[in-house]
Amino acid sequence: xxxxxxxxxxxxxxxxxxxxxxxxxxxxxxxxxxxxxxxxxxxxxxxxxxxxxxxxxxxxxxxxxxxxxxxxxxxxxxxxxxxxxxxxxxxxxxxxxxxxxxxxxxxxxxxxxxxxxxxxxxxxxxxxxxxxxxxxxxxxxxxxxxxxxxxxxxxxxxxxxxxxxxxxxxxxxxxxxxxxxxxxxxxxxxxxxxxxxxxxxxxxxxxxxx
Numbered sequence: 001x002x003x004x005x006x007x008x009x010x011x012x013x014x015x016x017x018x019x020x021x022x023x024x025x026x027x028x029x030x031x032x033x034x035x036x037x038x039x040x041x042x043x044x045x046x047x048x049x050x051x052x053x054x055x056x057x058x059x060x061x062x063x064x065x066x067x068x069x070x071x072x073x074x075x076x077x078x079x080x081x082x083x084x085x086x087x088x089x090x091x092x093x094x095x096x097x098x099x100x101x102x103x104x105x106x107x108x109x110x111x112x113x114x115x116x117x118x119x120x121x122x123x124x125x126x127x128x129x130x131x132x133x134x135x136x137x138x139x140x141x142x143x144x145x146x147x148x149x150x151x152x153x154x155x156x157x158x159x160x161x162x163x164x165x166x167x168x169x170x171x172x173x174x175x176x177x178x179x180x181x182x183x184x185x186x187x188x189x190x191x192x193x194x195x196x197x198x199x200x201x202x203x204x205x206x207x208x209x210x
Contacts, residue, residue, distance in 0.1 A: 046177035048111030048199040053132070055099040059206035062099045066139035066164075067092040067181040069127030070197025071156035072113035075120065076189030077148025087113060087124050087183025087197045088142025088156030093164025097135045099206060107132040107204075110141050112197030115184045119191045123147050124156060124184060130200040136163055137202075145186045145194060156183055177201045 043053040048069065055062065068091045074084025090110065099105070110128030127141025143156030159181075161167050184195035 044201070044203045045107075045109050046180055046199070046201040048109050048128070050106065050108050051202070053105045053107060053204045055101055055103050055105065056206050056208050057102040058208050059099055059101045062097055062135070062204055062206040064095040064097060064132060064135060064137050065093075065201070065203040066095065066130045066132065066137050066161065067200035068130050068139040068141040068159040068161075069110035069112040069200045070181050070183035071127050071142035071144040072115040072124030072196050073184035073186040073194030074124050074145035074147045074154070075116035075118055075122075075194050076187040076192040078191060079189050082148030082189045083153050084116060084124070084148045084186030084194050085145030085153045085155040086186045087115075087127070087145045087194070088158045089183050090127050090130070090142050090181030090197070090200045091139040091159030091161040092167070092181060093139055093161030094166045095135065095137045095163065096165045097137070099135065103134075105132055105134040107137075107202045109202050110139070110200045112184065112199050113141060113144050115187075115194030115196045116144065116147050118193040121147070124186070124194045124197075126156070127159065127181070127183075127197045127200070129159075130202050132202065138162060139164075139200060141200070142181070142183050142197060145183065148186070148189050153186060155186070
């Protein structure tokens with residue numbers, strides 16, 4: 001049975017590292033570190049385009065935050081009282097997924113949809129999806145806003161994040177990348193082009209084994 005033969009250090013250790021000699025006696029004690037996983041940010045991208053996330057060699061799971069691109073805004077109507085609808089916000093979710101240490105996972109960050117052009121019957125375009133196919137991560141873009149029509153402002157629908165462990169409200173997007181995934185503004189007539197939506201993002205955190 002271990003025996004403490006003398007005080008080896010002063011103070012209180014919330015988590016301690018100890019050494020025990022061959023006779024079971026505690027001979028040193030010092031502040032240690034907690035066991036388990038340490039979260040490390042491995043990759044973050046907040047502009048449209050492709051990239052790669054390489055899991056830490058000791059990792060076995062990861063949290064992926066993904067947001068799709070925002071939809072483009074609708075153009076103004078043919079008269080000044082007809083406003084186009086705003087583009088929908090990109091879908092935003094957290095995905096808790098297993099990973100293989102050292103493996104490379106490709107991802108795509110969705111761009112924002114184009115605003116509806118002036119003097120056109122078109123609505124705003126939908127934003128693009130942000131994806132990480134190897135980990136089944138998808139955050140769809142928001143839909144485009146409708147052009148000004150009979151004084152009714154119809155915004156685009158918010159994108160979805162199918163399969164997400166948690167679907168996060170749009171108000172939580174800002175701490176990652178300001179204005180990411182926002183839809184473009186619809187415009188007041190006559191026939192003014194809508195604004196384009198903003199690109200989404202992908203952030204990956206993995207755990208590092210003991």
